[in-house]
Amino acid sequence: MKTQVLVIGSGAGGATTAYELARAGVDVTVLEEGKRHDRAKTYGLGTTEGMKHLYRRRGMTPILGRVPIGYVEGSCFGGSTEINSGFWHRTPREVLARWQAQFDLEGASPEELAPHFAWAEEALSVSLSGRPFEKSTEVFARGAAAMDWAAHEVPRAATGCKSTNSCAVGCPTGAKQGMSISILPRAEAAGARVLTSARVRLLIKQGSRITGVLAEVELEDGARKLVRVDAEHVFVCAGPTETPALLRRTGIKFHVGDTLRIHPMLKVVARFRERIAAYDSVLPVLQVREFSPEVSMGGAFFTPGHAALSLSDNWDPARLDAIENMAGYYVAVRGRGRGQVRSSQLGDGETMLRYELAEEDVVNLSNGLARLATLLLAAGAEEVYPTVQGMAPITSEKQAIRWLDERLPRSALSLTTVHAFSACPIGERTDRCAADSYGKVPRWDNLYVNDASMLPDSPGVNPQGSVMAFARRNALHFLSRLGPS
């Protein structure tokens, strides 16, 4: 028996695709590598448990390069939306215009995307918190005001957030609208079948069609089987790094995996005079957009463990004694460098990621650090500890602004990112795109990509909104081609 549409991955892209297709009466099967967890038992358990259960390779998926970059993504029912912070942005108009110009991207003007954003925002109840700021946000707002920089609270897909500080380890209260609680139940109600613990290893090719997939399935008793699942159409929504890796493992390599983009992020810990207790509340919800889309600043997930990690570049454990006066923040840049996704020739074809920072990235990170530190000092921070090896704490504006003119030494940077995209860019430019404007992979009659990997270039904002809007647009476009089912 063949499924009509096979969706690989149940994250932002996969869930949206599955829901729209199932709702239209299409026979949909979703294969998800991660497990379906019981929220009451597995979510919100703490860093180590969260990483074990919800993250790909338990969070050990570094991006290699001259400056290695820590990268994580989700691998569970709902994908990265289960561990993200729920910050919501529409793709900026300027970015869409650029994509149109550079990739001949069709049907992606702000007006054309607006209904899709509106749908997602409604489905996820995206809104402002409507509550007084937590202390870590409050001091950040104070700093932004002192600098007179444009900053605003970012809407989140987390109405009724109880501020448990568990975003990154699975929201235990169900306030955050990860796919597992928002779109996937609807997709299942509409008839989509979701099989978890099912990792697709390979697409099966025949002529110009994909006839199905080879997948590793873990059964309830722990036994593992290699199985074949047949399908008429295949949507690969395995996320920004796994989609290109899977295509490449299958031998589909045309502009696939050559253009990985990320938002490199430099974190700092700030110690204030007052008690912040950032480890006890949701991360700061304010973002400084004064320098966007090239540079943005905001609050980072903060726990004693994360504090220790951020302080480890210049390790003095005594600093942790002031943990209750500390909070974590970041400066993120739009990432002009270029990365690659490759599936290793060795082993099970594991995904290997590479990214080289562009010179502009280093300049933007340096300037960003200068500005972030200035803002935090203006907000009352006594010391700002950047994740730069060998750098003394920044205690004065003079020390901070030095980095407006100087460059941070690459080899000393400890960077991270949670935003990756663009390894299978969509558009009509056959000289640079892996799929057409609606995600169909050329040369293959029934193969589509529909997740973060399709975004033609870095959006410069948190990407989930863009992923869902584009995924829905593409799913509806597919349906219009499919005809009445």
Add this chain to the structure above:
Amino acid sequence: MGRHRKTMIALGLLASAVFLFLAVRRLDFASLRAIFARADLLPWVPLGVLSYVAGHVVRGLRCRLLVRREANLRLVTASNIVVVGYAANNVFPARLGELVRAGMLAERTGIPIAQSLVVTFIERVLDGLAILLLLVVGTMNGGAPGWTGDLVRVALLVFGGACAVMLFAVYSPALVVAGASRVGNRLGPRWHDRLVGLATSITNGGACLRDPKNAVWILFYSAVVWVLETGLFLAILPVFGLAPSFTAAAVAMSVTNLGLLVPSSPGFIGPFHFFCSRALMTHGVDEATALAYATVVHLAFYVPVTLWGAASMLWYGVEVGATAAMTREARAAGKELEIGGVVLHELATLSPATADEPASAFTTALVEAIVVPSGKRVEPTALRDAADFVHGQLGSLQPQLAMLFEGGMTFFRLVTRVRHLRGYCDLPLDTRRAWTLSWAESRYGLLRKLFKPVRATALLAYFDHPAMRASIVVPAKQLARKKGAASSAAPSGSAATGVEAE
């Protein structure tokens, strides 16, 4: 009991009986008596047999490790399987024992026969390399005739080629399966599934070698096996008044075993004597003595293992039949699965995911050095859990990175031993902490990168552990009291100092 199962049991018993008959029939008791009469058998022959039999136990250890992911074989069972293969080679022609052994391994572990054959293939390749190594060692001091050099070259070609094939299948399983899928698809769905299933079995067969530690142990066992087998050849030298020379024994052992690779008569009677005596003659031993030597070695090689193998076959005969029947039944049932309404066509069984193991003493010592600040008390549960977490995290790295990390850490431990004249775990905590930090914060980027994964995960896990959290984070109840104290403190700098003083 089903009919099928009964038939299988009957076949198992029959095979055992035939096996025993063939084994006894092959013994030439007359020549045995003549040779024993003029030789100094004690204590050398029992010693040689002991060494040879010990080699089979080590082979059992190796076999157990090779199928560790699939089955938890007991050492006795693994050794018996190995010996059955050898014994079967002694009674069946053309090395058919390899098939018998693969069959029995498949039945005992439930792995597909193709996978079992791959395990056998890997063993043979490793054996070949070990034998080759001993031959090179044996001929290194010069004086060896030209043909040994030729033999080394030919063996190198054969085993080098086989080793390359093995390494490809072991370390690039995804490519092998993808290739099978591509080829199979051209032949239709049924062939596709068969080929992919076969390719998966083949790549599963070598999966244990992907774990560097396992691989090292397997290589080590292979070397030990053949050193012990050399022990047999060495022990028999004094039986004929020959000086016990390891190089002579190594050459005799290697040449004989390389000669036996050619499928031949049951028990290798003929080829064994030929290759063994020729090899010994290169060390100046006369032909008659060399032949007598070969005969005794052959008997020591043939009799105990054949008897052990026959006994094992008899012992397992009934069970082998039963397991075979069960496996067949299970295979027939498992072709199509339906889970949650999704129809899945089963192509192969994969090894189950391995459970988390506790951290090693080294990882625990490393984590302790990283996370426990000087002058502070260690929180034991936090340390243990953090070490286990780090162990699991490092095990989740991509294999290439994991290998680099392992290599780096081996280097670190080596330098530690040279620098401190002690193992890392034996260093006092303060020394360990300072030493580790000097690497983790070294001015050399490469060293910092090496320590980054372990340091990052250790700090994260230790300081986020509930026990540690409770000790560094001010509980809400104490907050009111603390607020009172803080409000009377000076506004700048001192608040933090106050916290630090607590």
